[in-house]
Amino acid sequence: MGFLQAAPQLPHPWRSEHLLHALLERALPAARRGALEADLDALGDYALMAWQRASISTRRTPVLTQWDAWGRRVDRIELTAAWQEGAQLTTRHAVLASGHEDHEHARLEEFARVYLYHVASEFYTCPLAMTDGAATALKTSGNRALIGRALPHFLSRDADTFWLSGQWMTETQGGSDVGHTETVARQDADGQWRLYGRKWFSSAVVGEAALALARPEGAGDGSGALALFYVETMDGAQRRPELVIDRLKDKLGTQELPTAEIHLDGLPAWPLGELANGVRQVAPMLNVTRSWNAICAVAHMARAIALARDYAGRREAFGRPLIEQPLHAQTLADMQAEFEGAFALAFEVAQLLGRVEHGSAAPHEAALLRLLTPLAKLWTGKLALRICSEALECFGGQGYIEDTGLPQLLRDAQVYAIWEGTTNVLSLDALRALAVDGLGALRTAVAAWLQGGDAHAVFAIDAALDAAASHLDTPPADRATLEAGARGLALTLARSAAAALLARQAAWAHSRGDARPAAALRRFLGHGLLRLADTDADDTALLLGCGRGSLLK
Numbered sequence: 001m002g003f004l005q006a007a008p009q010l011p012h013p014w015r016s017e018h019l020l021h022a023l024l025e026r027a028l029p030a031a032r033r034g035a036l037e038a039d040l041d042a043l044g045d046y047a048l049m050a051w052q053r054a055s056i057s058t059r060r061t062p063v064l065t066q067w068d069a070w071g072r073r074v075d076r077i078e079l080t081a082a083w084q085e086g087a088q089l090t091t092r093h094a095v096l097a098s099g100h101e102d103h104e105h106a107r108l109e110e111f112a113r114v115y116l117y118h119v120a121s122e123f124y125t126c127p128l129a130m131t132d133g134a135a136t137a138l139k140t141s142g143n144r145a146l147i148g149r150a151l152p153h154f155l156s157r158d159a160d161t162f163w164l165s166g167q168w169m170t171e172t173q174g175g176s177d178v179g180h181t182e183t184v185a186r187q188d189a190d191g192q193w194r195l196y197g198r199k200w201f202s203s204a205v206v207g208e209a210a211l212a213l214a215r216p217e218g219a220g221d222g223s224g225a226l227a228l229f230y231v232e233t234m235d236g237a238q239r240r241p242e243l244v245i246d247r248l249k250d251k252l253g254t255q256e257l258p259t260a261e262i263h264l265d266g267l268p269a270w271p272l273g274e275l276a277n278g279v280r281q282v283a284p285m286l287n288v289t290r291s292w293n294a295i296c297a298v299a300h301m302a303r304a305i306a307l308a309r310d311y312a313g314r315r316e317a318f319g320r321p322l323i324e325q326p327l328h329a330q331t332l333a334d335m336q337a338e339f340e341g342a343f344a345l346a347f348e349v350a351q352l353l354g355r356v357e358h359g360s361a362a363p364h365e366a367a368l369l370r371l372l373t374p375l376a377k378l379w380t381g382k383l384a385l386r387i388c389s390e391a392l393e394c395f396g397g398q399g400y401i402e403d404t405g406l407p408q409l410l411r412d413a414q415v416y417a418i419w420e421g422t423t424n425v426l427s428l429d430a431l432r433a434l435a436v437d438g439l440g441a442l443r444t445a446v447a448a449w450l451q452g453g454d455a456h457a458v459f460a461i462d463a464a465l466d467a468a469a470s471h472l473d474t475p476p477a478d479r480a481t482l483e484a485g486a487r488g489l490a491l492t493l494a495r496s497a498a499a500a501l502l503a504r505q506a507a508w509a510h511s512r513g514d515a516r517p518a519a520a521l522r523r524f525l526g527h528g529l530l531r532l533a534d535t536d537a538d539d540t541a542l543l544l545g546c547g548r549g550s551l552l553k
Helices: 018-029 029-057 081-092 106-117 125-141 142-152 276-313 328-359 365-394 396-400 406-418 423-434 439-447 454-474 478-485 485-510 515-525 537-544 550-551
Strands: 063-067 073-078 165-168 184-187 193-202 209-216 229-231 243-248 260-271
Touching: 018 029, 018 073, 018 106, 018 328, 018 485, 029 081, 029 106, 063 454, 081 406, 106 125, 106 276, 106 328, 125 142, 125 165, 125 276, 142 209, 165 193, 193 209, 193 229, 209 260, 209 276, 229 276, 243 478, 276 328, 276 365, 276 406, 276 478, 328 365, 328 485, 328 515, 365 396, 365 406, 365 423, 365 439, 365 485, 423 439, 423 478, 439 454, 439 485, 454 485, 454 515, 478 485, 485 515
Parallel strands: 165 209, 184 209
Antiparallel strands: 063 073, 184 193, 193 260, 209 229, 229 260, 243 260
């Protein structure tokens, strides 16, 4: 037989992961690392097994059976092996429960686990994120009855008592704008609230519970009149008949994740709090679910780069391995530097979330969290797509062949920019955070991160923040111009924060004789921090074929 190319091999995701090792050494007390590292090693073992299993098995997707052989409505969903293993694995290693322990490192320890588990999970992390958000919303609601009822299940370390929670917000008219929600909540003769309506995206329909937005019967229009309700989906071992699964979505990626369209026909429900301002009650969930999104996007990049780097050592062209070809090595190093910036920012948000929730945050850090959460989510979401596309190119034609498992990386990466708010929605969220001293909080944090840092980095980051401040000085009357430039502003601030965090890591590593993080910082700075864009409304109108006035209405 002629030549056969060796396939890429996945290094052990924990034992070969120098960034996470360094982060935990710097950020965690030594006493906390022992038990955590045992879980991380086990999750790395699982990730390695899952990659090897996928390479020798036929890919499966969920199957919905709506009726049994005798005409009974069953709405049964058959799940993939990774999903069937999800509850046992994640409760055993406290993937979710660890984030709700009573100490400031809880979120860092949780997201370290998520980082190693995510890609192997086949997006079982999606309902985990929803459940984490639901647990957070319940705790902040003050509803003692629901807290006592649901929280022990959501945070259980026993698969037999663990519940997943969905998040049912989106309806057919749109995602981020929930003001036109048509789902209605009515009280029956016994005073029990029941929900009636259609939810267009349900990514955790296989769970045992959900939080759903609905408009109490007789309430006014708009988002302020919506209420947030808790529901349970199961009646013993059977799905409740008031919850009907219309179909599973046929998606570009995340195909192992059963995303459903559902009808609610009198599903029993309990309000979390007041029968209004449900959108405001959802807000505590967003910091959590957007943090999950950022960490998962970073994990996705790590997988793509690890495979591309391994392959570069196995594939020879023109007489030597790809890793020894100067341009290919340059490409891989550029990818790595961008990834390391994203890793630093995503995990800083995780640590901030833990400190703010625990009450140990510095005075400026609550405002910093409000700003950095949308910035991290939007930037990592876009970067994951770019990194995965570049990684596929590193494999040549094999990167385009389905049974290598590589194209799935690119398809799945597209979701990070869409879930939990698109790039533009998050850019506008960041703009609102900047209006309440977000930039001041960021400058305070950056000054601390840059102490003892490289002078060139300090100059470049300060210059980028100054340019962002000048951009924000747009006259208040010209709000349209400010909004039009919000994406470029958000990317500039995300990159500036990431560069400052890389500088902090480089200074810490230098004191231990490790020059590698400084190389990542130099390469990242070389790619530039500024992404501010000119926003000429007249040109925009011409390019879109409409008058300027119509854009400003």
